[in-house]
Amino acid sequence: MSLRIVVCVKYVPDATGDRHFADDLTLDRDDVDGLLSELDEYAVEQALQIAGDHSGDDAEVTVLTVGPEDAKDALRKALSMGAHKAVHVEDDDLHGTDALGTSLVLAKAIEKTGYDLVICGMASTDGTMGVLPAMLSERLGVPQVTLLSEVSVEGGTVKGRRDGDAATVQLEASLPAVVSVTDQSGEARYPSFKGIMAAKKKPVESLDLEDLDIEAGDVGLEGAWTAVDSATERPARTAGTIVNDEGKGGDELAEFLVSQKFI
Amino acid sequence: MAEVLVYVDHVDGAVRKPTLELLTLARRLGDPVAVALGAGAADTAAKLAEHGAVKVLTADAPEFADYLVVPKVDALQAAYESVSPVAVLVPSSAEGKEIAARLAVRIGSGLITDAIDLTADDKGPVATQSVFAAAYTTNSRVTKGTPVITVKPNAAPVEPAAAAGTVEALSVPFGEAATGTKVVGRTPRESTGRPELTEAAIVVSGGRGVNGAENFAIIEALADSLGAAVGASRAAVDAGWYPHSNQVGQTGKSVSPQLYIASGISGAIQHRAGMQTSKTIVAINKDAEAPIFDLVDYGVVGDLFQVVPQLTEAIKARKG
Ligand SMILES: Cc1cc2nc3c(=O)[nH]c(=O)nc-3n(C[C@H](O)[C@H](O)[C@H](O)COP(=O)(O)OP(=O)(O)OC[C@H]3O[C@@H](n4cnc5c(N)ncnc54)[C@H](O)[C@@H]3O)c2cc1C
Ligand SMILES: Cc1cc2nc3c(=O)[nH]c(=O)nc-3n(C[C@H](O)[C@H](O)[C@H](O)COP(=O)(O)OP(=O)(O)OC[C@H]3O[C@@H](n4cnc5c(N)ncnc54)[C@H](O)[C@@H]3O)c2cc1C
Numbered sequence: 001m002s003l004r005i006v007v008c009v010k011y012v013p014d015a016t017g018d019r020h021f022a023d024d025l026t027l028d029r030d031d032v033d034g035l036l037s038e039l040d041e042y043a044v045e046q047a048l049q050i051a052g053d054h055s056g057d058d059a060e061v062t063v064l065t066v067g068p069e070d071a072k073d074a075l076r077k078a079l080s081m082g083a084h085k086a087v088h089v090e091d092d093d094l095h096g097t098d099a100l101g102t103s104l105v106l107a108k109a110i111e112k113t114g115y116d117l118v119i120c121g122m123a124s125t126d127g128t129m130g131v132l133p134a135m136l137s138e139r140l141g142v143p144q145v146t147l148l149s150e151v152s153v154e155g156g157t158v159k160g161r162r163d164g165d166a167a168t169v170q171l172e173a174s175l176p177a178v179v180s181v182t183d184q185s186g187e188a189r190y191p192s193f194k195g196i197m198a199a200k201k202k203p204v205e206s207l208d209l210e211d212l213d214i215e216a217g218d219v220g221l222e223g224a225w226t227a228v229d230s231a232t233e234r235p236a237r238t239a240g241t242i243v244n245d246e247g248k249g250g251d252e253l254a255e256f257l258v259s260q261k262f263i
Numbered sequence: 264m265a266e267v268l269v270y271v272d273h274v275d276g277a278v279r280k281p282t283l284e285l286l287t288l289a290r291r292l293g294d295p296v297a298v299a300l301g302a303g304a305a306d307t308a309a310k311l312a313e314h315g316a317v318k319v320l321t322a323d324a325p326e327f328a329d330y331l332v333v334p335k336v337d338a339l340q341a342a343y344e345s346v347s348p349v350a351v352l353v354p355s356s357a358e359g360k361e362i363a364a365r366l367a368v369r370i371g372s373g374l375i376t377d378a379i380d381l382t383a384d385d386k387g388p389v390a391t392q393s394v395f396a397a398a399y400t401t402n403s404r405v406t407k408g409t410p411v412i413t414v415k416p417n418a419a420p421v422e423p424a425a426a427a428g429t430v431e432a433l434s435v436p437f438g439e440a441a442t443g444t445k446v447v448g449r450t451p452r453e454s455t456g457r458p459e460l461t462e463a464a465i466v467v468s469g470g471r472g473v474n475g476a477e478n479f480a481i482i483e484a485l486a487d488s489l490g491a492a493v494g495a496s497r498a499a500v501d502a503g504w505y506p507h508s509n510q511v512g513q514t515g516k517s518v519s520p521q522l523y524i525a526s527g528i529s530g531a532i533q534h535r536a537g538m539q540t541s542k543t544i545v546a547i548n549k550d551a552e553a554p555i556f557d558l559v560d561y562g563v564v565g566d567l568f569q570v571v572p573q574l575t576e577a578i579k580a581r582k583g
Binding site: 015016019020021025039098099100103122123125126128129130131132133134135137138139141142143144145146147149162163164165166167168169170171172173174177182183184224225226227228229230231232233234237240241242243244245247248249250251252253254256257258260262263 | 274332336357361362365369373374376377393398400403404406408440444445447450451452465521522543556558559560562565566569570573574581582
């Protein structure tokens with residue numbers, strides 16, 4: 001049996017850099033380095049492991065991103081980890097697309113690519129909404145098996161463990177399905193030198209909105225379902241009191257908590 | 264007056280605090296109509312009525328427990344169609360966000376997640392979000408369809424406001440997708456008797472500096488002296504010292520208590536993303552250069568094994 005896995009990966013600004021908004025209140029991508037969202041590395045890792053478990057068969061891992069020119073870096077990273085090919089949806093009219101729009105574009109690109117299993121990260125490290133996997137499941141009309149800390153595919157069934165607030169549940173669904181994995185699912189591998197060299201030769205297909213039959217007016221800043229009215233930088237915290245413990249640090253801290261009426 | 268649909272988070276009929284906060288916010292936009300699903304749904308009505316629900320739509324069916332998320336979306340959609348609300352509000356839990364996401368796609372509406380405040384404007388609700396690890400505060404609106412907004416715990420005070428709270432059974436036509444993802448096993452989380460991490464007024468967290476599972480007893484003792492919840496950094500969780508369900512941060516819980524006490528935590532950006540909106544922040548760390556000190560209202564540079572037990576004793580002594 002062949003198994004076609006599509007992994008959705010997002011290109012995001014480095015969280016340890018100085019992130020801000022541009023004049024049009026979208027993410028300013030010029031001032032800060034971008035990279036493959038760290039949480040999507042876990043998705044790539046699980047895709048490669050599932051493909052590896054199907055080594056007798058023909059399993060193929062395609063990484064998919066919707067993003068600007070530089071988002072190719074995220075695809076290269078995923079290819080160097082071992083993914084087989086990449087799809088890049090790139091179009092100037094996509095600038096400012098929100099979650100509803102992104103899910104529309106991803107769903108169309110996934111359908112065009114062909115899939116048995118879609119794997120996403122648990123959330124992007126910039127928007128951090130954690131909603132795209134559920135939206136893709138809804139749009140594609142296939143089961144959602146999300147927020148898994150453990151995942152496996154046997155025959156035509158995907159199984160996984162979801163650690164929820166009130167309980168840990170074991171889930172099962174038939175393929176095709178949309179999965180998302182958490183950072184508890186297993187450390188992501190580092191690309192090897194060989195992997196990095198091989199990635200340079202792997203195919204990266206570019207698609208634009210026309211290829212996906214999407215009207216420009218349905219996505220981008222104009223077509224967005226949401227609008228940001230204002231973005232203000234949080235005022236710097238006023239410097240707090242910092243004391244060295246000279247043996248009475250705990251007692252002094254208790255005094256502070258009393259003064260703030262916590263005790 | 265316009266109606267606002269509020270999705271109820273409850274455990275066997277006991278309404279969780281974030282839902283009561285949602286009702287406070289919903290009343291700024293219109294008359295709250297609550298949707299309670301699953302076992303004990305009808306038992307939520309009295310509490311919801313005390314907090315302003317004019318109507319409570321309830322449904323119970325095995326599907327809600329036996330399959331993941333989608334049956335609840337079918338129910339919320341049925342409620343949406345019977346009410347025609349001006350907004351749909353859902354608590355920002357992992358599941359709440361997924362329910363909201365699918366509903367937004369179905370009804371062709373925009374979605375805003377993790378609001379920390381909501382106000383009414385003539386163009387509809389305005390949601391405040393805290394983004395980029397709390398470095399920015401934004402105001403956003405939904406511009407297409409009926410706003411679907413998920414709201415974080417502690418976004419508003421719980422304010423009683425008596426209302427009719429008429430209970431109505433909601434009839435839910437489950438779609439084909441409802442039974443797509445089976446729940447084949449369930450292990451409930453054991454209760455620690457401590458407050459829920461995301462809802463607690465005080466959170467006491469430990470990190471790599473706690474240096475061992477057994478040492479977390481020091482952190483727990485401090486938490487118990489304050490009636491607080493216990494949190495942990497990812498380093499402590501990854502080391503197996505504390506359960507993942509207690510992790511605070513980007514990939515753990517996001518907390519916004521009145522008081523956050525971090526011990527042996529350096530303050531990495533991913534940890535800050537989950538606690539930076541706490542009202543008062545206190546840190547105990549032996550490294551004066553630790554980035555956590557940039558956030559604190561009060562910091563102690565010192566050994567947590569000295570400072571924390573002394574603090575716990577001082578608190579106990581004062582409380583008598
Ligand atoms: C600070 C901030 C706040 C935002 N708030 C909102 C909001 O309230 N409402 C709204 O509609 N939009 C919002 N957006 C826009 C939204 O982040 C983007 O549209 C985004 O592509 C989808 O949301 P997410 O990144 O949070 O995805 P998540 O749902 O957090 O992402 C989950 C997974 O989906 C996949 N994925 C997500 N985006 C892509 C992509 N472009 N290409 C490939 N795979 C992808 C990845 O596997 C990822 O791990 C916000 C953006 C920012 C930067
Ligand atoms: C994608 C991604 C997601 C992540 N999500 C999260 C998340 O949700 N939550 C999270 O916490 N992290 C998260 N991290 C990890 C984060 O980057 C840090 O590695 C982590 O927060 C460090 O934990 P720590 O502060 O306990 O450990 P460290 O950074 O090692 O700090 C330990 C601190 O303890 C102090 N210390 C040591 N001994 C003592 C003593 N006896 N007394 C007092 N102080 C002492 C040290 O001075 C030091 O400052 C994530 C990382 C990534 C890449």
